[in-house]
Amino acid sequence: MDLVLDFERPIAELRHQIDALRDVHAGGHEVDIQASITHLEGELAELQTRIFSRLTPWQRTQLARHTGRPFTLDYIEGLCTEWTELHGDRGGFDDHAIVCGLARFRGQSVVVIGNQKGRKTRENLVRNFGMARPEGYRKALRVMKLANDFGLPILTFVDTPGAYPGVEAEANGQAEAIARNIMEMARLNVPVVTVIAGEGGSGGALAIAVANRVLMLENGVYSVISPEGCAAILWRDRAEAPRAAEALGITARDCLKLGVIDELIEEPIGGAHRHRAATIQRVGDAIASHLNALKDLSPEQIRADREQRFRKLGRFMEGA
Amino acid sequence: MADGRRWFENTKTFTARARPMDSAVAPDLWTLCDKCGTPIFNETLAQNSQVCPSCGHHFPVSGAVRLRMLCDEGSLVFHDADLVSVDALSFVDSKPYGRRVAASRSQVGTNDAFVSASGVIEGIPVEVGSFEFRFMGGSMGSVVGEMITRVFERARARSVPAVVVSASGGARMQEGVLSLMQMAKTCAAVARLKDDAHMPYISVLSHPTTGGVAASFSMLGDVIVAEPGALIGFAGPRVIKETIGQDLPVGFQTSEYLLEHGMIDRVVKRTELRALLAQLLGQLTNAAPRGAGA
Numbered sequence: 001m002d003l004v005l006d007f008e009r010p011i012a013e014l015r016h017q018i019d020a021l022r023d024v025h026a027g028g029h030e031v032d033i034q035a036s037i038t039h040l041e042g043e044l045a046e047l048q049t050r051i052f053s054r055l056t057p058w059q060r061t062q063l064a065r066h067t068g069r070p071f072t073l074d075y076i077e078g079l080c081t082e083w084t085e086l087h088g089d090r091g092g093f094d095d096h097a098i099v100c101g102l103a104r105f106r107g108q109s110v111v112v113i114g115n116q117k118g119r120k121t122r123e124n125l126v127r128n129f130g131m132a133r134p135e136g137y138r139k140a141l142r143v144m145k146l147a148n149d150f151g152l153p154i155l156t157f158v159d160t161p162g163a164y165p166g167v168e169a170e171a172n173g174q175a176e177a178i179a180r181n182i183m184e185m186a187r188l189n190v191p192v193v194t195v196i197a198g199e200g201g202s203g204g205a206l207a208i209a210v211a212n213r214v215l216m217l218e219n220g221v222y223s224v225i226s227p228e229g230c231a232a233i234l235w236r237d238r239a240e241a242p243r244a245a246e247a248l249g250i251t252a253r254d255c256l257k258l259g260v261i262d263e264l265i266e267e268p269i270g271g272a273h274r275h276r277a278a279t280i281q282r283v284g285d286a287i288a289s290h291l292n293a294l295k296d297l298s299p300e301q302i303r304a305d306r307e308q309r310f311r312k313l314g315r316f317m318e319g320a
Numbered sequence: 321m322a323d324g325r326r327w328f329e330n331t332k333t334f335t336a337r338a339r340p341m342d343s344a345v346a347p348d349l350w351t352l353c354d355k356c357g358t359p360i361f362n363e364t365l366a367q368n369s370q371v372c373p374s375c376g377h378h379f380p381v382s383g384a385v386r387l388r389m390l391c392d393e394g395s396l397v398f399h400d401a402d403l404v405s406v407d408a409l410s411f412v413d414s415k416p417y418g419r420r421v422a423a424s425r426s427q428v429g430t431n432d433a434f435v436s437a438s439g440v441i442e443g444i445p446v447e448v449g450s451f452e453f454r455f456m457g458g459s460m461g462s463v464v465g466e467m468i469t470r471v472f473e474r475a476r477a478r479s480v481p482a483v484v485v486s487a488s489g490g491a492r493m494q495e496g497v498l499s500l501m502q503m504a505k506t507c508a509a510v511a512r513l514k515d516d517a518h519m520p521y522i523s524v525l526s527h528p529t530t531g532g533v534a535a536s537f538s539m540l541g542d543v544i545v546a547e548p549g550a551l552i553g554f555a556g557p558r559v560i561k562e563t564i565g566q567d568l569p570v571g572f573q574t575s576e577y578l579l580e581h582g583m584i585d586r587v588v589k590r591t592e593l594r595a596l597l598a599q600l601l602g603q604l605t606n607a608a609p610r611g612a613g614a
Contacts, residue, residue: 184511
C-alpha cells in the first residue's frame with residue numbers, strides 16, 4: 001500500500017510537507033499556517049491531476065501491479081454479502097490463485113470468480129502471485145457451469161500476470177484448460193460481466209473474461225503478452241518493457257478504442273491504490289448498470305449477445 | 321546427471337552431422353535432413369510427405385502443400401485468401417509491422433499465416449485449414465483469427481466436419497490485445513459447430529503449436545492428433561526454465577509427452593495422417609467406408 005512509485009514521488013513529497021505543516025499548526029503557533037496549508041492542498045490537487053492525466057502505458061502497468069489496489073476479495077467484501085467460497089476442481093486440486101463462490105450482489109444471487117493476488121510474501125506464495133494453474137481454470141469452469149445450471153449471473157475479476165508457466169502446469173494441460181474455459185464461457189446462457197481490475201495477462205486472463213460486458217479500470221492493463229516478455233522477444237532486452245508497453249496498446253483507453261472493452265471505469269484522482277473504497281463503489285455501480293441492461297435477455301439471446309461481441313473483434317481488409 | 325543409472329543403461333546418442341558438402345550444390349535436387357544430416361532427393365522427400373525416409377524427421381510444410389496432402393486431388397476450393405491485416409496499433413519494433421507483413425507476403429506468397437479451403441478427404445466433404453508457419457512464425461492476428469473462425473462457420477453452414485492443422489508460435493504480438501481476442505472468436509465458432517451442426521472438428525498439431533493457438537481452438541478438437549516430435553505447449557520452454565530455475569524434463573512438451581499426459585488422442589506420422597483422418601471422420605459421422613458398396 002505504501003509503495004510509492006517514481007512518478008508519484010512529487011505527490012508524496014508535497015503531501016509530506018502538508019502533513020508537517022499540519023503538525024506545526026496543531027501545536028497552535030503561527031496563525032497564517034492554515035493559509036499555507038490550503039494553498040499547498042490546492043497545489044497538491046493540481047499536481048495529482050497533472051501527473052495522473054498523462055500517465056504513460058508503462059506507468060499504468062506499474063499502477064495495475066500495485067499491491068495497494070483492490071483485489072478480488074476486496075471487491076467481494078465491499079460489494080457483496082453472504083460470500084460463500086467454493087473450492088476445488090473435482091479433479092484432485094484446489095488452486096488458491098483463483099477464488100470462486102456464491103454471493104449476493106445488491107440483493108441478486110450471483111457467482112463471483114476472480115484471480116487473487118497476495119499483498120505479503122506469504123500470502124503471495126499461497127496465491128502464487130495470482131498465476132493460476134490448470135486446476136484453477138477448471139475450478140472456475142466448474143463454478144461457471146453451476147451458475148449456468150441455476151441461472152445465476154457471473155461476475156469475474158481479472159487481475160493476473162498470466163497463467164503459471166511451470167512444468168506441472170504444462171503436464172496437466174495449461175493450454176487445454178484455458179482453451180476449454182474460453183469455449184465454455186462462450187456457450188453460457190447466463191449474463192457474464194467481467195472487470196479487468198488490474199493486470200489482464202494474456203490467455204490466463206481471457207480464460208475468465210469471455211463476458212457479455214467487459215469493463216476495465218482506468219489504470220488496468222490488458223495485453224496479449226507482458227511488456228517484459230514482448231521486449232525480450234522483439235527487442236531482445238527486457239529493459240525495453242516501457243517501449244513495448246507503449247507499442248502493445250494495453251491501456252484501458254486503447255482497449256476501449258479497439259472495442260475490446262465496453263466501459264472504462266475512471267479511478268479517483270491519485271489511483272485506485274490510494275482510494276480503494278471509492279474505486280470499489282464505482283466498480284459496483286458499473287457492474288450493476290450492465291447487469292441490469294442484460295436482465296431481460298433470454299438465455300439464447302445472452303449467448304448470442306456474447307458471441308456477437310467477440311465475433312466482430314479484429315481489424316483487417318477484405319478483397320485486397 | 322547422476323541418477324543412479326548403471327553403466328550399461330547409459331545410452332549414448334550419436335548425432336550424424338551434415339557433411340561439409342554443400343547444400344549449395346544443386347539445392348534444387350536434394351536437401352539435407354535437419355536432424356540426421358542425410359541428403360535426401362527432393363523428389364523422394366515430396367513423395368514421402370516431407371518426412372525424412374531415414375530418420376523419420378518431419379520437415380515443415382507450407383499451408384497449401386499441407387492441404388493438398390490431406391485432400392483428394394482437385395477437391396480444394398480456397399477461401400479468404402484476400403484477407404489482409406491492418407496495422408491497428410501502428411506497431412513498430414525493429415521495423416514497422418506493415419513492413420514485416422509486406423516482407424512475409426512477398427517471401428511466402430500468402431497474405432497472412434493461414435490457408436483455408438473446402439475440400440474432400442477420401443470422399444468425405446470437409447472444411448480444412450492450415451497454418452503457414454513461415455509467415456511470421458504462424459502467428460495469429462486478426463486475419464488468421466477471422467479465417468479460422470470462417471472455417472468453422474462454413475463447416476457449420478454446410479454441416480460438414482472441420483479439420484485444422486496448427487503450426488504456430490501463438491498470438492501475434494504486433495496486433496496486441498486484438499490478437500488475444502481471436503482466441504475467443506475462434507473458440508466460440510468451434511462451440512457453434514458442435515452445438516448447431518453436431519459435426520466433428522479434428523485438430524492436427526504439428527511443430528510447433530504454442531501460446532495462444534495451443535490455448536484456444538487447437539486444443540478443442542473432438543479428436544486431437546499430433547505429428548511425432550512436435551513442440552506443443554502453452555508457455556515456451558525458455559520461459560518455463562527461467563521461471564522454475566531448473567532444467568526441463570527430457571522430451572518435455574513433445575507430442576509423445578502430451579500423449580503420455582492424456583492431453584492428445586494419438587501421435588501420427590504424417591505419411592499416415594490422411595488415412596487416419598479419413599477413418600476418424602467416417603467413424604464420427606457414421607459415413608460408409610469408401611468402396612464398401614451401398
